[in-house]
Each structure stands twice: as structure tokens, then as C-alpha cells.
Amino acid sequence: GNSVTQMEGPVTLSEEAFLTINCTYTATGYPSLFWYVQYPGEGLQLLLKATKADDKGSNKGFEATYRKETTSFHLEKGSVQVSDSAVYFCALIPISSGSARQLTFGSGTQLTVLP
């Protein structure tokens, strides 16, 4: 089956520190990969995505590269801000001949950035 494994949290960093949140996946073929972010009291928002191997998704200073050889999609940011404090979810949509393609989520990683 399909699954996503994320780095366990919580992660606490100082402002301007470098961020990496690890994500690896198991799926048949080459799924589409996503990072979602959930700010306190809100729903999930798409942060970035990649749909094929070696694609790099990027948004708001965050980046993740689709690595098929390591089945990974690690999230990185060079300099985090207090406003980046949130829960981050890695997710995939499998290649499927079915009519609907559902997201499979990782367990989420809580990030807290201190001023």
C-alpha cells in the first residue's frame, strides 16, 4: 500500500536557522508528492508540490526535491521565521487508474521558531 513517513517532531529552531524536515514514501510507481502546512486553528494549505522525479517544488522560501532513488521529498528552508511556526504534512497521491486519487498523509511535524 501507500504510506508516508515523516520525521518525528516537535522541532524547535531559532529564527534564521536552517530547516530540514525529512519525508520518505512508499508507493507503486511514481506518485505526485506534496507538502501541506497547517497554521494554528486553520485547515491545511498546500505549500508546494512535485509531480515527477527530480522536480523541485518551491514556495515562500521552502523547497523540496522529488528523489525517486531514495523515495524521499525532504522539506528545506534556508532561514526560518517565527511566522513559519506550524505543523507540516508530507503527502502523496498515487498513480491510479481510478476515478479519484486520494491523498495519503504523513503524521505531521510540529515546527516552532523562536525569536
Next chain:
Amino acid sequence: DAGVIQSPRHEVTEMGQEVTLRCKPISGHNSLFWYRQTMMRGLELLIYFNNNVPIDDSGMPEDRFSAKMPNASFSTLKIQPSEPRDSAVYFCASSYGGTMNTEAFFGQGTRLTVV
């Protein structure tokens, strides 16, 4: 577009009462998902619809839960009777299931407390 709209945002009810959560997906989207989020279990997919038809309800915890999608612009998730362990944030999400790249867009969620 206003995005996925859920109501109510907060619901407090007594054990044994019926609870109905509502969702309006993004216009033009043909897939709709109901998720439940708790600290203990993270994000769980309860059910998803494609073109108003339930595709997979294997995540629905038990017969007390039911979901309907009478048309493309409205869905409900009903719990009858409710129990304290149903307390969680319930998210509705929608997507266009026509391409592999499709991501899901989430509503703000309904925070349910059963006392």
C-alpha cells in the same frame, strides 16, 4: 472562489445527540473528502466521494457515522448518536480528480466537542 466552506466552525453537543457537519466544495471540483484530526491519531480519511458517489468509506469508524453528497455543491457528515470520543476537528477537502497532479483544498474545519 471562496474556497471550501465548512459549517459550523465550532460545535459543542451533549453525548447522545445527533451532530451534522456541512461542507460546500469548490465549484467545479468533482472529488470530496472528509478527514478527522486528533492529537492521538493525526489525520484520518473517513470517506471520499467522486462525482457525488461514495468511493471508499472504509475509514468511517462505525455505523454511527454517515456521509451524504446529494449534489455537487454540498455534503454532510452525520454522527448519531455522538460520543465524547468523537471530539476532534473534522475537515472537508475537495479536488478536481481529472489529472494526476491534482491537490486537495481544505476547509477551515469544524471543531467538535462532545461532552
